[in-house]
Amino acid sequence: MNEQVNIRSTVEDALAAAFADARAALPGGPATRAWRDAAFASFDASGLPHRRIEAWKYTDLRRLMRVAAPPADLADPQVLASLSQTDPLAGLERARIVLANGRYLRDLSDVSGADGLTVEDFADALGGEPDGSDGLADDGDPLVKLNTAFVQGGVVVTLAPDADPVLPVEIVHLTAVDKPAAATPRVIVRLGENARGRIIETYRGPDGVAYQVNALTALDLGAGARLEWSRIQAEGDLSQHISSFFGRLDRDAALNHLAVNGGAALWRWQGRVVVAGEGADAVFSAATLLGGDNHGDTKLTVTHTAGHSTSRELFKSVVDGRAQGAFQGLIEVGRDAQKTDARMMSQALLLSDEAQFASKPELEIFADDVQCGHGSTTGQLDEAHLFYLMSRGIPRAAAARLLIEAFLDDAIDALEDGAVAAALRRIVADWLARKPRSSS
Amino acid sequence: MLEISNLHVSVDGRQILRGIDLNLAAGEVHAIMGPNGSGKSTLAYVLAGREGYDVTDGSITFKGEDLLEKEPDERAADGLFLAFQYPIEIPGVAGMTFLKAALNAIRKKRGLEEISTPDFVRKTREVAERLEVTQEMLRRPLNVGFSGGEKKRNEIMQMALLEPSLCVMDETDSGLDIDALRVVAKGVNQMRSGDRGIIVITHYQRLLNHIVPDFVHVLSQGRIARSGGKELALELEERGYGEFAGEAA
Numbered sequence: 001m002n003e004q005v006n007i008r009s010t011v012e013d014a015l016a017a018a019f020a021d022a023r024a025a026l027p028g029g030p031a032t033r034a035w036r037d038a039a040f041a042s043f044d045a046s047g048l049p050h051r052r053i054e055a056w057k058y059t060d061l062r063r064l065m066r067v068a069a070p071p072a073d074l075a076d077p078q079v080l081a082s083l084s085q086t087d088p089l090a091g092l093e094r095a096r097i098v099l100a101n102g103r104y105l106r107d108l109s110d111v112s113g114a115d116g117l118t119v120e121d122f123a124d125a126l127g128g129e130p131d132g133s134d135g136l137a138d139d140g141d142p143l144v145k146l147n148t149a150f151v152q153g154g155v156v157v158t159l160a161p162d163a164d165p166v167l168p169v170e171i172v173h174l175t176a177v178d179k180p181a182a183a184t185p186r187v188i189v190r191l192g193e194n195a196r197g198r199i200i201e202t203y204r205g206p207d208g209v210a211y212q213v214n215a216l217t218a219l220d221l222g223a224g225a226r227l228e229w230s231r232i233q234a235e236g237d238l239s240q241h242i243s244s245f246f247g248r249l250d251r252d253a254a255l256n257h258l259a260v261n262g263g264a265a266l267w268r269w270q271g272r273v274v275v276a277g278e279g280a281d282a283v284f285s286a287a288t289l290l291g292g293d294n295h296g297d298t299k300l301t302v303t304h305t306a307g308h309s310t311s312r313e314l315f316k317s318v319v320d321g322r323a324q325g326a327f328q329g330l331i332e333v334g335r336d337a338q339k340t341d342a343r344m345m346s347q348a349l350l351l352s353d354e355a356q357f358a359s360k361p362e363l364e365i366f367a368d369d370v371q372c373g374h375g376s377t378t379g380q381l382d383e384a385h386l387f388y389l390m391s392r393g394i395p396r397a398a399a400a401r402l403l404i405e406a407f408l409d410d411a412i413d414a415l416e417d418g419a420v421a422a423a424l425r426r427i428v429a430d431w432l433a434r435k436p437r438s439s440s
Numbered sequence: 441m442l443e444i445s446n447l448h449v450s451v452d453g454r455q456i457l458r459g460i461d462l463n464l465a466a467g468e469v470h471a472i473m474g475p476n477g478s479g480k481s482t483l484a485y486v487l488a489g490r491e492g493y494d495v496t497d498g499s500i501t502f503k504g505e506d507l508l509e510k511e512p513d514e515r516a517a518d519g520l521f522l523a524f525q526y527p528i529e530i531p532g533v534a535g536m537t538f539l540k541a542a543l544n545a546i547r548k549k550r551g552l553e554e555i556s557t558p559d560f561v562r563k564t565r566e567v568a569e570r571l572e573v574t575q576e577m578l579r580r581p582l583n584v585g586f587s588g589g590e591k592k593r594n595e596i597m598q599m600a601l602l603e604p605s606l607c608v609m610d611e612t613d614s615g616l617d618i619d620a621l622r623v624v625a626k627g628v629n630q631m632r633s634g635d636r637g638i639i640v641i642t643h644y645q646r647l648l649n650h651i652v653p654d655f656v657h658v659l660s661q662g663r664i665a666r667s668g669g670k671e672l673a674l675e676l677e678e679r680g681y682g683e684f685a686g687e688a689a
Contacts, residue, residue, distance in 0.1 A: 389533075391521075392521075393517050394541050395513045402538070406532025
């Protein structure tokens with residue numbers, strides 16, 4: 001009698017009930033439904049991830065996720081209108097692909113300025129191939145399975161070979177709800193050979209509502225394609241945000257990915273990137289802002305399977321209040337990936353005595369002629385720096401802000417698009433001006 | 441302008457200053473000389489308000505107010521400026537951003553409105569040229585990659601820009617070659633005026649050939665052992681600090 005019995009938590013019960021309720025109404029035909037059922041059954045067998053699952057050790061969802069919000073209906077027009085009033089990219093010229101509550105809103109989108117770009121509704125794509133996303137359903141992660149089971153819609157964005165649109169393209173995910181609800185979007189981005197593009201991925205929603213987002217993004221970069229990807233996570237203050245990112249880089253492709261994480265009560269970004277072509281280059285940077293009782297977790301696995309490829313990671317985190325941050329990074333170098341050059345760095349700045357940051361960098365190398373390195377630091381503001389700035393008349397709080405911005409600027413500097421970088425710096429400055437407070 | 445009375449200061453429980461008395465009136469230049477370890481830099485840091493310096497007795501009054509009550513930024517706004525012996529490198533903070541933040545913080549506390557960007561750029565350029573601080577240096581992060589001489593010139597440039605009423609210069613001459621010394625001294629001399637006081641802290645008499653003091657004080661073992669006119673500096677140069685025997689190592 002040593003058979004293990006998996007006892008469902010109330011949240012897992014609620015997810016099962018929500019899936020039973022929703023499955024008939026979710027988009028896609030019978031093939032898609034079978035695919036959703038299989039994903040949910042697989043999730044149900046394992047349940048929510050918890051701290052004994054190594055990949056989730058810093059974000060024990062079984063403990064942290066107290067409620068499973070029901071799948072969101074169509075966007076609430078009033079909330080949608082108020083969200084469009086508070087656009088953090090106001091003034092930045094760009095094409096826009098708008099998703100609300102997990103669904104593509106064609107009427108609010110405008111990609112006319114982006115030559116070579118096509119947008120397809122993911123819900124339509126579901127009518128054809130059940131997967132529509134390059135075998136991602138095989139991924140063993142429980143939250144990826146939940147995305148597969150519940151996915152409400154999204155977009156398939158394609159940039160034609162050699163295209164080089166003038167404007168950056170924003171893919172904005174709005175959660176426009178006035179009571180707790182869950183949005184489950186999926187975005188597929190494909191760049192043809194030698195295409196060049198800039199994407200800004202934005203997540204926003206109302207403060208004061210405990211909504212939940214479980215997003216999945218998959219990126220395929222063709223040979224020689226170059227993409228600058230900025231990700232702005234500016235979710236509402238009570239929200240839960242989980243994002244899974246899958247990327248694949250072909251020969252000589254280059255990805256420059258920068259995240260600014262400044263929202264949500266509880267969030268996790270998990271990336272799995274395969275540098276699959278010779279000469280490909282992947283850069284990941286992040287400026288993370290955690291305050292109050294926030295919990296934020298970044299997990300990234302970069303796998304080099306081809307030789308002469310490079311990757312760089314620089315994750316900067318500022319942690320205030322009683323917030324908790326974590327970084328789990330893994331660089332894998334396959335047997336054939338000779339001459340790989342891969343580096344990973346996580347730096348955290350703790351602004352209070354109760355702030356916490358955990359870092360776990362790992363390397364797994366199976367090739368013998370490679371250069372790989374990782375580093376991790378956690379520290380506080382330098383008192384000598386503060387004194388110097390204050391001795392010139394700058395008050396302590398403003399001096400601290402200058403130093404924090406300088407610390408995060410290291411990451412934002414990775415961006416080539418100056419206008420987008422300026423917008424990201426404004427988001428950082430705004431956050432610093434109105435840091436979330438701990439509930440006491 | 442500045443009255444230091446019976447100042448006792450300890451650092452990590454070790455007594456460094458043992459009863460300093462010093463009065464400085466507007467328009468005066470005072471040189472404070474002394475051997476290494478006599479407490480010169482401690483005095484500079486206590487004036488600027490650095491943490492870790494415990495005033496165990498005595499007082500400092502600046503423009504009639506208790507200086508020791510105030511935070512470093514408030515002292516700066518009141519008109520006190522310390523030119524550091526070892527200016528600190530601050531990666532990521534651009535020189536111009538820092539200068540503008542400092543100037544506006546001080547203007548705000550003095551009830552002035554923010555300086556406009558064109559005015560700021562013009563003023564900075566003018567002061568920087570005078571001190572041979574290049575535009576390239578201003579674009580770099582604060583003091584990062586600067587040579588010793590560049591750092592010192594940058595300190596004096598900040599001083600000229602912020603227009604303090606009391607300048608405290610801590611061993612500004614250390615690490616300067618003779619040409620840089622002339623540039624720095626010229627910058628300081630241009631700031632001499634009837635409503636500004638200057639304290640020049642130095643180990644050597646050399647700087648005082650260029651910035652001629654009204655008073656010279658010799659600091660030894662945490663006390664002012666002797667005070668005099670500018671000729672005292674020449675005397676020290678000739679005879680050394682030997683007569684101030686038993687000083688701390």
